[in-house]
Amino acid sequence: MTRVALIAHDDEKPEMIDLAQSYESTLSEFDLVGTGTTSKRIMAETDLTVERKESGPMGGDTQIGAEVAEGRMDGIVFLRDPLTAQPHEPDISALLRICDVHDVPLATTRTAAEYVLEGLARDEADD
Ligand SMILES: O=C(CO)COP(=O)(O)O
Numbered sequence: 618m619t620r621v622a623l624i625a626h627d628d629e630k631p632e633m634i635d636l637a638q639s640y641e642s643t644l645s646e647f648d649l650v651g652t653g654t655t656s657k658r659i660m661a662e663t664d665l666t667v668e669r670k671e672s673g674p675m676g677g678d679t680q681i682g683a684e685v686a687e688g689r690m691d692g693i694v695f696l697r698d699p700l701t702a703q704p705h706e707p708d709i710s711a712l713l714r715i716c717d718v719h720d721v722p723l724a725t726t727r728t729a730a731e732y733v734l735e736g737l738a739r740d741e742a743d744d
Pocket residue numbers: 624625626627651652653654655656671672673674677678709
């Protein structure tokens with residue numbers, strides 16, 4: 618099953634919820650994982666089930682990065698806040714880097730997220 622991680626910084630959580638609601642039927646075909654608060658919000662505001670990792674500042678990005686390194690992740694939607702410094706910036710950079718290393722598609726904006734989700738859905742349908 619296609620495994621997808623969903624992550625959003627606080628200012629981007631409304632956009633993530635809107636995305637999850639708009640793409641709920643697509644996302645329901647995926648095995649979903651996410652950072653702590655993002656997962657909790659998505660589960661509260663959709664019927665989706667999301668495996669909850671730690672919150673980002675507590676290591677959630679790192680846990681997801683470990684899955685990328687292990688070859689378990691097919692794609693990531695990471696709606697980052699480009700205007701606010703994050704205390705765990707090194708963890709965020711490490712996640713972006715490990716996705717580059719393993720060629721795992723990672724979308725950081727709404728439009729890119731739609732392309733990635735639609736591409737993953739198409740690949741799953743082809744399999
Ligand atoms: O900080 C985050 C990603 O870097 C997101 O963490 P939360 O989903 O717990 O807010």
